Structures are given as structure tokens and as C-alpha cells.
Amino acid sequence: MxxxxxxxxxxxxxxxxxxxxxxxxxxxxxxxxxxxxxxxxxxxxxxxxxxxxxxxxxxxxxDAPAFHTLVKTAAEVLRRHEQQLHAQLNKSVSVGAGSERIRVSLQIVPDEDNPHALLRAHDELGAQLGEVRVAPGFKLNADSAAAWIEGGFQKPR
Structure with a gap:
């Protein structure tokens, strides 16, 4: 202290x-x-x-035991809140492309002035195949990920 x-x-x-x-x-x-x-x-x-x-x-x-229990509980509440926020802002799907799988992720950036999201594709070894900036409301699912891959990782319409 x-x-x-x-x-x-x-x-x-x-x-x-x-x-x-x-x-x-x-x-x-x-x-x-x-x-x-x-x-x-x-x-x-x-x-x-x-x-x-x-x-x-x-x-x-x-008393001391009650305080320590309250600290533990409050810290757990904060940890769960952070996990929930992370899950809301980060999504990913795996798509089969030929003989390999490609992981497509969406990371939402909740900027007050310029909110956006980053759409990224990585191969099975973790090498980045593509990245593009999209609207924060972009709906990531297996179909939209496959369409982005098939479109050569160009910005989706």
C-alpha cells in the first residue's frame, strides 16, 4: 500500500x-x-x-471475511462484464475454403466519432489473408464470410 x-x-x-x-x-x-x-x-x-x-x-x-468475500464477488462481476463486452465486440467463424479452413473474425471498434469494424481472415497457421474496414453493424456469419473470401477479400457491399 x-x-x-x-x-x-x-x-x-x-x-x-x-x-x-x-x-x-x-x-x-x-x-x-x-x-x-x-x-x-x-x-x-x-x-x-x-x-x-x-x-x-x-x-x-x-468485518474482514465479509470484506474479502465482497471483493472477490465484485471482481468476478467486473470480469464477467468484461468477458461479455469482449464477446459483443469480437466475433469469428471458420469457413471451409477448398481443403483448408479459414477463420474470419470481426472486431467492432466502438469509437464515438467514427465507429467501425475490422474484418480479417487468417489461414490455419494464423497467417493473415485479408483485412478490410466495414460498418460496425456488419453481420458476420458463415455465408457472409464465404462470400467475402470468394470475392477476393474485397470490401463487402
Whole structure:
């Protein structure tokens, strides 16, 4: 930990060098919730219900095991979100071309000013056979990939 990072271990607020857990009043009912925010992020990665204390009025205090479990869960949520985003932006299909298979991939570049996608073809050894810039809404499937290959890797219409 750096000198600027302060370790906080309070009943409703825990923080380490990467994460902050904050117990908050649940706006939907009389219960409590906990939010997990990674340092530098504007929004929490995880918000979930939190256990009531013995008095059934106040929240159960945060402790080390609970904080570590929350960190693990929040990190997993972020990892799954990143995997989903990667899957949305990257697609590929394999097409038989003669005696070999060609892998055609589409990588969407979600640029605010100039969104586009890159269509690429690679042989079985990984050598690039073609690349062209296409609209981000290009529909990649076996038929469109085969047509692009048959068209000599020219920009699809």
C-alpha cells in the first residue's frame, strides 16, 4: 500500500488499496445494502442486500471475511462484464475454403466519432489473408464470410 492509501475498517465502511465497501440504507425497504466500488470507478461494481444486526434495526458490521468475500464477488462481476463486452465486440467463424479452413473474425471498434469494424481472415497457421474496414453493424456469419473470401477479400457491399 502507498502512503496515500488509507486503510479504513469501520462498521459500515471498509477500504483497502483497491476497493471500498459501504453499507447503505436500502431505499426500497427497511433493510440495508452494501456497495462495492473499485477505486477510480464512478459507479459501484456490485450493490447487494446486507444483513441486519441482532437488533433487527441496524446493519451487521463489516468485518474482514465479509470484506474479502465482497471483493472477490465484485471482481468476478467486473470480469464477467468484461468477458461479455469482449464477446459483443469480437466475433469469428471458420469457413471451409477448398481443403483448408479459414477463420474470419470481426472486431467492432466502438469509437464515438467514427465507429467501425475490422474484418480479417487468417489461414490455419494464423497467417493473415485479408483485412478490410466495414460498418460496425456488419453481420458476420458463415455465408457472409464465404462470400467475402470468394470475392477476393474485397470490401463487402
Amino acid at each position: 502507498t502512503e496515500q492509501t488509507t486503510l479504513i475498517q469501520e462498521a459500515t465502511l471498509w477500504s483497502d488499496e483497491r476497493w471500498t465497501a459501504r453499507v447503505i440504507k436500502n431505499e426500497d425497504d427497511d433493510g440495508w445494502a452494501v456497495s462495492m466500488t473499485r477505486h477510480g470507478d464512478l459507479e459501484p461494481a456490485l450493490v447487494g442486500p446486507w444483513t441486519m444486526g441482532r437488533d433487527k434495526k441496524n446493519p451487521k458490521p463489516l
